[in-house]
Amino acid sequence: MTAGLNQSSIVEALPTNGPASPPRSNGELLFEAPWEGRAFGLMVSLLDQGIFTVGDFQAELISAIAEWESLERPTDEYRYYECWLVALERLVVAKTEVSDTEIAHLSSEFLTRPAGHDHAHEH
């Protein structure tokens, strides 16, 4: 009942094995893009270390989803992990020494990398 917009084309564009292949369960894609898996893993990793609780994350995720749903932009595909990432960013800023500004600066820096850059770390 959900419209997996372009999901099949994204899947077809990705390798079917090796580290870049998308995770699947019963043939269904769990993450529609690799970054969604990273965002998932980051959250669980911080949870495991007690940086925040499931309840903290749940509350932020609920706010982020509610904000998304209150925006008037009916043409946008609902992106669950976008909301997940917003919730995660807010909790990281609230609970660690990483600041909003740092996230923004490093993101801008990554954005201006020349095409074909080497990743700074293994994915």
Add this chain to the structure above:
Amino acid sequence: MTAIPQKRPPAPIRTEALEALLTDRGLVTAEAIDGLINRFVNDVGPMNGAKVVAKAWTDPEYKARLMADGTAAVGELGFAGPQGEHIVVVENDEKAHNVVVCTLCSCYPWPLLGLPPNWYKDPAYRSRIVREPRAVLAEMGLELDQDVAITVWDSSAENRYFILPQRPDGTDGLGEDELAALVTREAMVGVAKVHAPA
């Protein structure tokens, strides 16, 4: 709290930046994240929940413990972890059908069912299953008679609902493993029934 800005770097870039900053602070490692993704994708899936269902179908004492304290009973089988707290089990039968949703986000019993499928997270499912469950279930392929009462359970961080589906007729001779193989994730959320092997 600030609103979500309309213009900011795309999510993949922000995720990469977040991971790099948290790695610098010594709060995460790429290996740990790889391991978690791997574990949730490969090791945790609906089969854990299916084993719980098959055991409840074949062992009345286990079923009694499961209905009384879901978290403790699934813990007996070794299924615990994040989002596995406060599991409440509700049973489907001939006259009562239960279905689970999380209207606010996507609360879901990860250690039993793995990560939620996309339809469970979809705003349309989350709002419509509450208002018109019979119609939504029919669209998803589950036609229920008018005299079957439908109850919709709203999962939250306090209560994560898990459905014990009805054991299908014609499965008396099957063992626990064979029964578990019949149980689908959809049946354990309540949007499908379990069917006997053809």
